[in-house]
Amino acid sequence: AAPHEPAPLHKQSSLPSHDGRHARRVIYIRARRRSPAPNRSTASPRAAPPRPSAAPRPRRRPRPPLLLLQVFEKVEQVGEGTYGQVYKARNKETGEIVALKRVRMDNEREGFPITAIREIKILKILNHKNIVCLKEIVTSKASEYNHGKGSIYMVMEFADHDLCGLTDAGIRFTEAQIKCYMKQLLEGLAYCHKNRILHRDIKGSNLLITNEGQLKLADFGLARPFDDNNRAYTNRVITLWYRCAPTARPPAP
DSSP states (O other): OOTTSOOOSEEEEEEEOTTSOEEEEEEEOOOOOOOOOOOTTTOOOOOOOOOOOOOOOOOOOOOOOOEEGGGEEEEEEEEEETTEEEEEEEETTTOOEEEEEEOOOTTOSSSOOHHHHHHHHHHHHOOOTTBOOEEEEEEOOOBGGGTTBOOEEEEEEOOSEEHHHHHHTTOOOOHHHHHHHHHHHHHHHHHHHHTTEEOOOOOGGGEEEOTTSOEEEOOOSSOEEOOSSOOOOOSOOSOGGGOOHHHHSOOOO
């Protein structure tokens, strides 16, 4: 039969019987219609099923770089301590008045001062109305004044006065004002101790007072966390004139 014609339904075959005679048995064969084999050289490849379209991944927002000091305009220097200078400055973009505390790195040959690292870390943890707020960190470009290096500044909220400056100016506080400031001071210290932070430098120049009468603890350069392991801490803390007797003159071993 031709390739495209159906095969025969049956065929006859002669098989020997028991008596020697040939019996004719009909063997039926199912007919199968076969189609011609496709030519693989010309057959088109099977197309893959389309994949479901995935939703586009949201792009990650790049981390904002550290602001440069050029964003702020220095107004005046308002203080200087062991660990740096403090300037009153104004944000050129928003007009906000802030305090810039320059980290002193004159005596640091390698790395960043440990006191500044502690202060930044602690101020990032604490969030209280009676504790000065650290807004951000800014850098300045390298200059000859800084031996070819850039400076690091901590941007903090600005307070108009400090307790030491007001008393030196001859300001007399009323009994109600003294009670109010003492209450705010104790609330700020209680919050620090609740978060296991020791300030270790309470004095008049580190107690800032705004024009609205709000007191804020500042200068956490000597602060550090504490635990319940009863470890020995250094006694060289607090400004010398404000040390208590056991701290100023520790007992002999």
